[in-house]
Amino acid sequence: MSDFTNNFWSVYVAAITVIGIVACLLLLWFSGKAKAMTAHDNTTGHVWDGDLREMNNPLPRWWVWLFVITIVFALVYLALYPGLGTFAGKLGWTQAGQYQTEVDKGNEAVAPLYAKFAAMKPEDIAKDPQAHAIGERLFMNNCSQCHGSDAHGSKGFPNLTDSDWLHGGTPEKIMETITLGRVGQMPPMAAAVGTPDDVKNVANYVLSLSGSPHDSVRAALGKSKFSACAACHGSDGKGNQALGAPNLSDDIWLHGYGESAIIAMVNNGKMNQMPAQAEKLTAAQIQVLASYVWGLSNGAGPK
Known part of the structure; x- marks a missing residue:
């Protein structure tokens, strides 16, 4: 991503913009100076379909002036507004600034509506x-x-x-x-719990805390291994709101229910953000x- 944050792209965009405007000026100038060879009837000598001839008439003045006005407008715009790389423009206008101005204006308009709730x-x-x-x-x-x-x-x-x-x-x-x-993060705990079989035992013990269907033998074996989880979830599995650690005894499963879901959580951890x-x-x-x-x-x- 570093290629998109250095000064090269700013210079590149500015150069392409300026070259494009200059190219339009040169094209307009050369087209006005160029003289086409014409016959006595003011045609260029090109004939299509037997009798369709190309006349050597100049562009209408209004059309030429549209090109000129467009180029002048482009130069004035680029002087006033951002468009040449990192050049901010003389007016200092930004999209974020305009957005914030409109938001502030809207908030100011509805402020009296919220004022009545401030003391409630x-x-x-x-x-x-x-x-x-x-x-x-x-x-x-x-x-x-x-x-x-x-x-x-x-x-x-x-x-x-x-x-x-x-x-x-x-x-x-x-x-x-x-x-x-909020940023909620549970690190992968498989290494702390032990073997894959230990992880499976802990998963069944966690299920037992909420009275969910589980293997009672595995749950008994997993109780001692749950000590690796107790630092956050508590020895009784009721969680810790100061840490954002979920209550494991209430049968509410934020990231999926069942043995396989708990095993995946222990093995891989989880990160959530609001x-x-x-x-x-x-x-x-x-x-x-x-x-x-x-x-x-x-x-x-x-x-």
Whole structure:
């Protein structure tokens, strides 16, 4: 990727742009100077289909001026706006800057709408019909792509309507998650657990914690090997929200259910990421959105 970040490509694009404009100027100039050999009837002597002759008439003036105006426009544009490699243009315009200006303008327009929720508790915001409608739209636009339009999630994406929370389900924790994002990582643990047979035994012990179907003999053998997992998930397998370590005893499986899924997790590890929304949403929007999500898992929507 280093080839796409050095100065060569900036110079290359600028050179192609300038050469193209200069080539158009030269073509226009030479075409005006060139004299074609013509017969007494002002034809070039080229004949097609027996009687179709090419006349030696100059381009209409308006057409020529269109070429000239186009070239002048290109030069003025490149002086004012970015287009010549890293040259920013005299106006200092950027696509990101225009986007941010429009976002700020939109946020300023809706700020009074959110002002009424600023002093409200998250529990009260979740019950407010207007806040609920706003939160639902924010969720559909920013969260439903991963968690689903019904917030029930899917494999690898948490269900937001139950009481199972990796990092905590209080309004404050949900707001923190939305604002800063989360990175969840389980390293491959096969080497720490032992042999492939040990991994299989641990998988059955993990299944036994939630009362899921399992091989009881293997589960008994895997209990001692679970100590390699207890540092994060706890000796009882109930997880650790401070680390984002899942509760293994509640029969909720984020990345797949069953012996083979757990073995794959132990062998390969897993990394999940929720992107931070602080640069995308305002603090007021995050407050309403977090209250809406909290309401989904606590049945606290408007009556």
